[in-house]
Amino acid sequence: MTVYLHDGVEFDLDCEFVDVTGAIWSWTGAWSPAAEPMLRSDGASPDLPLPDAYYYHGPLIPRRRRTTATPSEAFAATVAAGYVETDAEFAARIGGTR
16 A cells, blocks of 8 residues: 555555546556656546646545455345445446446
8 A cells, every 4th residue: 555645635546536527546656756646547637746636636536446356255145135235236326437
């Protein structure tokens, strides 16, 4: 986990972020000359340092990570009982995946 502190908020750079328009931002692995993490959008925006992306496109909301592990029997039973939505149900509720 790579953490960057901006305005008192910790950003986990290993995850993606969604801005207010729904664009997805992710860390490029590079740093700006001012030692700020560079973010890349899935849209037409140029790469920006995290503080600039936060200022012009924010807030930056951590994006839910997909799970790749096989769920436990208890979790599968919880999903089957309708207490937890599946990834497909979550994607349908928010308007699809990107």
